[in-house]
Amino acid sequence: MHLRLAMSKILLLLFAGLFVLTYTVNAQSWEVGATVGASGYIGDFNPNNPLKFTDPVYGLFLKRNFDPYFSLKLGVSHGTISGYDSQSSNQQMQNRNLSFFTNLDETSLIGELNFFSYIPLVGKNIFTPYIFAGIGTVSYTPQTTYNGEDYDLRALMTEGQQKPYKESAIAVPFGVGVKYNITGQWNIILDLGYRYTNTGYLDDVYGAYPNKTVLTTDIARILSDRSGEINGNYIGSAGSQRGNYRNDTYMFLGFTVSYTFLSSKCYSFR
Template sequence: MKQKLFKCLPVAVAALLLGGTAQAQEKMSAEANQLSTWSIGVNAGVLSPISPLGGKNDFSNWKSSLGYGLYIKKQFTPYFSLRLDGVRGKLKGDNSEAWDGGGTNASPVSAFETDLSYSGSLNAVVNLFNIDMFNKNSAVQLYASAGAGLAGYKVKTAAGSGALTDYAGGKTISELIIPVGVGAKFKVAEKVNLDLGWTINYVDGDNLDGYYRGSNDKYNYAYAGLEFSLGKGKQLAWHNPVALTYDEALQAKQTANALKSDLDAQKAENARLRTEMNDLLKDSDGDGVADKLDKCPGTPAGVVVDGSGCPLKVPAPVEKIIITEADRKVVADAIKNLEFDLGKATIRQKSYATLNRVAELLIQKNFSLKLAGHTDNTGSAALNMRLSKDRAESVKAYLVSQGANASRIEATGYGMNQPIASNKTAAGRQQNRRVEFTLF
């Protein structure tokens, strides 16, 4: 039996660890991530060498002794945690009383005293439920636990009315234990809980009391203690997901009602805006301009209007101007034969004939003409700029005197800024002293 239990111990511990890991990997809400998950506890109570859940008792009179313990606990979810427990104390019993069914115990051992040097176990703790399902952080909860561990103890026994003597040579005996328990917790402060519990420990052996009867021994520990939460935040063990879900449902309903109110208000606003838009876009005469912007209401159908709703004045089509090679030759001859008095803007008489033909061309074909006066670099820039402008204006004045439209002639002077030949030679300077004619 002992070997079977030892073989099962690694499997049980591994199952507890895997279960805890799986629970730890569950996705928690943002609020749960801020909760405290570690705690420590201290307790004290009564140790007794019996079990009320079946099995045989080796002695007719069991005695209660002081026990004390501590634990450290990791809470993975509001309902599941792993707890590492340690307990110490003494176990006592004798045969000074008759059995419940009558008779006396024929055991050669009349009394025993066991010093529980250490008892350590890893337990899975399940919170059965939180009392108040509508409170996110309850104040009372019930739990159950089960696990596996190891106990070390020294036994003393007595025969008849003799004194207690060491059993097994006074050696410490180590045995596998299986603790199973229930309990209740009460929150007395935000970080402190009152812990009431009862654990039955099944021993993988029959020498806890120094008397072998062919069945495994057991002992129980009823205790009261305090549990202290570590870290920041509220305790995860008291966190009630049912209540949280309930609160979230209420909040979702309130949010939905608020959104519905906002939607209704938006619908009303849209209806108002639609009415205003219809009024704004109303076009009684159908000319494409809204009444509020139409400065000429009642425009007949089919009339093209401008942006203010008034009939659009269509400009007369612009006659396309075609400049022929003959026209360009008339202008070229005028440029070639154009001469001025030296250093002046006075046109010499020999240039009149070709200028007259340019004036006739402007009158007949309604051309426009640009006159650009230029000089060489002889003299100052200011003098040359004025001279070039005066010469261009002199040509314009002559053409206007011959009947050309003054509004179609533009005269500009550029001085010596746009030479077409080198000013270092007389021939070059002669070419730079010019008035250019451009028809358009």
């Protein structure tokens, strides 16, 4: 929680500072927008498919367009991701039989670079592809369902951690998109973005099975190794591989409607 608050303050200060420093630049404009779309992730339940979207996402943003090519966006997004070994085509994952779902609450500061000169209403181009990258923070609370009841997995320390992993992580957004000026100062935007994180625990799975004697509750021991629920054969011996030992990445596919507030200086770029 402290990491998320600190990162949010840093992002807001950066945005405010850039606004003050560039106040006199020509063709500046503000833009606001709302996004809906799909979310997914790459991790222990989806190790290989970068286009596997499983859940919804939505968000809001405030953007400063500094010129026809570069802009900086402060955004908040809420999405969910999930994974179920029982739905995998991989037999090893089916045998593991774990599952998770979690909300993702992201705050990010993202720079966008247009390929073409783009100013809604007054510019000569009505569309442009663009790329983006930035920095952000994301909070997450992995859970799973057992016998009809949902359990928070962080506090259970299912891999025998000495203390629960953090509630927030650093996220590094990057991706591509297309902007289109549909009419007047209104835009539609389609973008695909990935967020590399500094944690492998978005899904509560990272390393090895623990020695179950170090787990302090019965429910922690049950949810640490659920393989035996299939046929009574538990495969989670202490030290054997439970996860892939890699940090998780999540992704958003977004459809956005935005409105650009133009200033008179923008007309010099016609």
